[in-house]
Amino acid sequence: MRFSVRCLEKRTVALKPHVPFALHDPGRVPLAPLPVEATYDTDAIKQNLAMMLRIRRMETLSDQSYKLKKIRGFCHLYIGQEAIPVGMENVLNWQDPIVTGYRDHGWHIVRGGTPFEVFAEMFGRVGGCSKGKGGSMHMYNVKNNFYGGNGIVGAQVPLGAGLAWRFAIENPTAPKNVAVTFYGDGAANQGQIFEAMNIAALQKIPVIFACENNQFGMGTSKKRASYETDFYKRGHYIPGIKVDGMNMLAVQEGTRWAKEHCLAGKGPVVLEFDSYRYMGHSMSDPDSAYRSKSDIQAVRNERDCIAQIKNFLVSEGVMTTDEMEKLDKQIKKEVDQELIKAEQSPPTPMSELYTDIVLGEQYSHRTCQGTVWNTA
Amino acid sequence: MISKFSRVFSKVDKKFFATYRTAKDIPANLEREKMNLFTAVNNALDITLQTDSKALLFGEDVKFGGVFRCSLGLNEKYGNDRVFNTPLCEQGIAAFGIGLASTGVTAVAEIQFADYIFPAFDQLVNEAAKYRYRSGNQFNCGSLTIRTPCGAVGHGAHYHSQSPEAYFAHTPGLKVVIPRDPVQCKGLLLAAIRDKNPVIFFEPKALYRGAEDMVPKADYELELHVADVVKEGTDVTLVAWGAQMRVISEAAAMAEKDGISCEVIDLQTLYPYDLDTLCQSVNKTGRCIISHEAPITCGLGAELTAAIQEKCFLRLEAPIQRICGYDTPFPLVHEPIYLPDKFKVYEGIKKAVKF
Numbered sequence: 020m021r022f023s024v025r026c027l028e029k030r031t032v033a034l035k036p037h038v039p040f041a042l043h044d045p046g047r048v049p050l051a052p053l054p055v056e057a058t059y060d061t062d063a064i065k066q067n068l069a070m071m072l073r074i075r076r077m078e079t080l081s082d083q084s085y086k087l088k089k090i091r092g093f094c095h096l097y098i099g100q101e102a103i104p105v106g107m108e109n110v111l112n113w114q115d116p117i118v119t120g121y122r123d124h125g126w127h128i129v130r131g132g133t134p135f136e137v138f139a140e141m142f143g144r145v146g147g148c149s150k151g152k153g154g155s156m157h158m159y160n161v162k163n164n165f166y167g168g169n170g171i172v173g174a175q176v177p178l179g180a181g182l183a184w185r186f187a188i189e190n191p192t193a194p195k196n197v198a199v200t201f202y203g204d205g206a207a208n209q210g211q212i213f214e215a216m217n218i219a220a221l222q223k224i225p226v227i228f229a230c231e232n233n234q235f236g237m238g239t240s241k242k243r244a245s246y247e248t249d250f251y252k253r254g255h256y257i258p259g260i261k262v263d264g265m266n267m268l269a270v271q272e273g274t275r276w277a278k279e280h281c282l283a284g285k286g287p288v289v290l291e292f293d294s295y296r297y298m299g300h301s302m303s304d305p306d307s308a309y310r311s312k313s314d315i316q317a318v319r320n321e322r323d324c325i326a327q328i329k330n331f332l333v334s335e336g337v338m339t340t341d342e343m344e345k346l347d348k349q350i351k352k353e354v355d356q357e358l359i360k361a362e363q364s365p366p367t368p369m370s371e372l373y374t375d376i377v378l379g380e381q382y383s384h385r386t387c388q389g390t391v392w393n394t395a
Numbered sequence: 396m397i398s399k400f401s402r403v404f405s406k407v408d409k410k411f412f413a414t415y416r417t418a419k420d421i422p423a424n425l426e427r428e429k430m431n432l433f434t435a436v437n438n439a440l441d442i443t444l445q446t447d448s449k450a451l452l453f454g455e456d457v458k459f460g461g462v463f464r465c466s467l468g469l470n471e472k473y474g475n476d477r478v479f480n481t482p483l484c485e486q487g488i489a490a491f492g493i494g495l496a497s498t499g500v501t502a503v504a505e506i507q508f509a510d511y512i513f514p515a516f517d518q519l520v521n522e523a524a525k526y527r528y529r530s531g532n533q534f535n536c537g538s539l540t541i542r543t544p545c546g547a548v549g550h551g552a553h554y555h556s557q558s559p560e561a562y563f564a565h566t567p568g569l570k571v572v573i574p575r576d577p578v579q580c581k582g583l584l585l586a587a588i589r590d591k592n593p594v595i596f597f598e599p600k601a602l603y604r605g606a607e608d609m610v611p612k613a614d615y616e617l618e619l620h621v622a623d624v625v626k627e628g629t630d631v632t633l634v635a636w637g638a639q640m641r642v643i644s645e646a647a648a649m650a651e652k653d654g655i656s657c658e659v660i661d662l663q664t665l666y667p668y669d670l671d672t673l674c675q676s677v678n679k680t681g682r683c684i685i686s687h688e689a690p691i692t693c694g695l696g697a698e699l700t701a702a703i704q705e706k707c708f709l710r711l712e713a714p715i716q717r718i719c720g721y722d723t724p725f726p727l728v729h730e731p732i733y734l735p736d737k738f739k740v741y742e743g744i745k746k747a748v749k750f
Binding site: 091092093143151152153154156157170171172173205206208209210211236237238239243244245308309366367369371372373376 | 455456459480482483484486487510511514549550551552553554555721722723724726727728729732733
């Protein structure tokens, strides 16, 4: 990605997201005031737009590949929610571990992965980020502290709190890093989340409990699944902030607020993103059963994260519509190439069935189809 | 292990439905309707809600019909008070089911996929299974039934394909039942719901649409703790349950062409299981193969092998084989290699005969 002129200009704008910030203050620790303005630098924000376009294109191609039966199993698309990883990563660094659920394709490329690794993983080919053994729901990046996608909803939340415990032990009053652990509005009712919150509060663990509220837990509206739908308040004795998840700058500043809170040694915080997914829960979900096309279109017209950033960039004079069109085409071409590369990759070898179960052991098994794995 | 169980019939029960020992005993003149597995489940649940005023059906997404359509139309028919959704919390679902059952409500709880049953494992093993025992029969949660789809489906991978029956078959106090096709399913499910002990009813998800049969429309039960001899034979006994029955039947057909006559048995109730039928068969054939999708080590096949050889040792002509999934997590792209398919079972049959 090259631009002919590099401008590194830092600007500040007032922040007026569609969904205003909201604060839950249990009164146990002092809280900073809610964000009212956002800072951005003109170069980085173009990269942000590129990344959001990249995620959207990658997810669109995943949708097509699934319908062509190139991807089997499950596939949960992030279309609509791209602002969350992109906005957060402006504030987080790659020493801040993150762990999320199964809607993880976007996170993989935001944390240094490539669309090729994502596609190859979903197709079950060599070059996939988990050797093709995990599939859509299990993408990881060890080097950049992306602890992955997880299949069982809610199970990743106590795990994420555990990731941050190290920082609390090493430096209780000023931890060096923060962990972010994601869950959705459906998983918010899992008991283990409350167990994790209690331990995190007791031990002042610098963890951000990030709830991606996309209004529906599969096909169940949040109102029917949760008695309290203000998920940022569900931490009870833990402070919480509600952020407009469709506005990248709001996501950025909300994350900054949360991260600074944790880095000051004040303990955990809940961060709720008011977000929306345009596609069904997964590729096997015909979402016509629980919402209308007009609802989706209304949100898309009013709050789409990419459209918002594009309008913002034009009004701030950072990019012209022509430049954005060019960027669009460039990203499309780039991701399409990655897909072709992934389709040409060889399938994961049979021997991988028997590897990576436990460290240090080998098995052999003779069958009608031949030996599955040789002893060394 | 107690090999015979007696059913406690209430006077009301006996009046309205018939109990047959196996599907072969269902009279031919009963009016039948074409159903697949999920329709059979739906029919059984409909009958339950109709005949038992204290019956409730609940779980994740059951209200709109469930992700496999097993509860289609039931909320519309019986209302929110009897068929309702729970939030996403398996431990909560199981625990609430146990609580309801302890007060006499017939609680039919659905765990959306057997892979998700583990948060509920503590409740089922420590509470449901032990309630009657620890209270000296003062309390029980016998009217609890947990229904859950299990097994490979072709693309389910790690968390939509597991067969966790062995964990529950290792828990005295629980019963574990699994049907092989719609006729069995309806009869066994009604028996499981009405059984006065907590039952985990596994439904092979690959068969929800795939298995079709003419199922009696009437209210009927099939006896629990009875293994069904699906096909009689003289040379090798093949034992399986659920979706694996199709696999061993196909392998038996392959062996038939080589002149080997296989006896095919569906265990149906996995715990407590019908050892008598198995031993009767092995005493006849002298050879036995047990097949299941779950990993081989400490799977139910291991228990059956030990029990059968103890009783039939001198009669055995060949070692009892277990043709099962490998000891790996259920894989994604390697599923076809992992599964115990008909070729592996056929190879086992040949090995047993040539021993």
